[in-house]
Amino acid sequence: MSSKELHNYDIRIASNGDWYHEGTKIQRIELVKLFASVLNKRDDNKYWLTTPKEEGVIKVDDAPFVITKMDYSGETETANCWFTTNLEDKILLSKNNPLRLEFDNKENPRPYVYLFRGMEALILRQVYYEIVKYAVKDENGIYGIWSDNTFFHVEQKK
Template structure:
């Protein structure tokens, strides 16, 4: 394992804030036998990493670059790792300011929590996107956590999320989606919803 990452391992559980990985441009040092499975489990050399503090430490130096690859980045090293789907899972959500916003006719902002404790407010900086699973053709949702890193909304949470979907208005008229504060994130068109309901 590269020396920089080994040093990070020794500082596991230090409670440090997230480092500025987007500002670091170290040399690429090759790929590391590390993988994040679709269920959020981290593996090193085929073995699950059982220490949550260590996983959080690695996640703190995680970065997805414009080339589509995901890396662990330190000031002196950049190593590639493998991600089956998304590096994080969105496991919980809550709507803030619900009563006050409802009184004004607006939806409160949704806040998502990841499996590693990150909080991502659903807004313009942390958008929500939807896609169809290539294998199951089921709908999947992703929220941007930081940089280009996303969290896959778990299946259980997906049901709660879709239950909050509504028809858009104004520029989003004719679309079905999720409202969060002043933002609207389309899922599909109302015509597609009507077609699906007709197939039931």
Template sequence: MTHDPNGAPPGGVLERLTAALRADDPAGAEGARRGPPPVERWNPDYCGEIPMRIAADGTWHYNGTPIGRPALVKLFASILRRDPDGRTVLVTPVERVGIEVEDAAFLAVEMAVEGEGEGRSIAFRTNVDDVVPLDTDHPLRFERDGEGGFKPYLAVRHGLWALVSRALVYDLVDLCEEREVAGARWFGLAAGGRFHRIMPAAALS
């Protein structure tokens, strides 16, 4: 099978997905849309998996080859969701296909901060240019990494999460503090009207 030297995947199922989006939005799949695709309302039959993978570093691959066109990656990211069974799928009004996600669907690569304490506002930009505020609808969760540290993830949309890049982790740590919560000391981050608990303070020693 041959591949476009610019990183565009070959035809077939991806061509059908793109065509379905153009039919749904006459403005064009890679042009300006009236708004984000309403993937939460689309429930076509599941058509199986395709050889697409989102690597841990956020790179999208098709048949083992990186997709080098940012507009195409953003297109597919716009129709991505996580189904209740845990499967990550690309979905259009007529087709739903599963893909592999090594870690998180997105990366948070930029952060803007204003204010202090619970009144602090934080917003993130992802690698596909979603701008996501840290708030009740878009909380942080934390997981331990293999080195004993922690990996923050930000809720983005449709059950999908963004891994906060390592460079931003250091910026987040600078904003963290210890607080007593329900009788226990916690290390965490105050923002978006709440205290985001990361780990028990005792685990820092």
């Protein structure tokens, strides 16, 4: 049994990555970064703010972070794709931080990249279109990109 004090924080992360407390947007990026540093997703699929003394659940509309920018360099297997989150963290697309695609009922892609502590970032549509510019076909004719010596599909497998 945990000796931490449990809270139900009135904090919500919107699908665009904005953080809200009691319905008001948190404007200070430093405060958002502080909260994000203690955020994790547990096996219960809930998002928790956890400190040594207390912890509590917060609401996340989609993913807690969004990818706002990408930098792509190199060619084929030697290429690297770096993502930047809305909190200015840099993430290399790799086996440790893989790309995951979901598709809505109209077959529109919703791409995510795994970050850390069980959490992902939603890749914004304009960044996804930039990724697709670098896509090449694999041996099965499915488009993807290379990063960190790994091939990541950017379209639904046929």
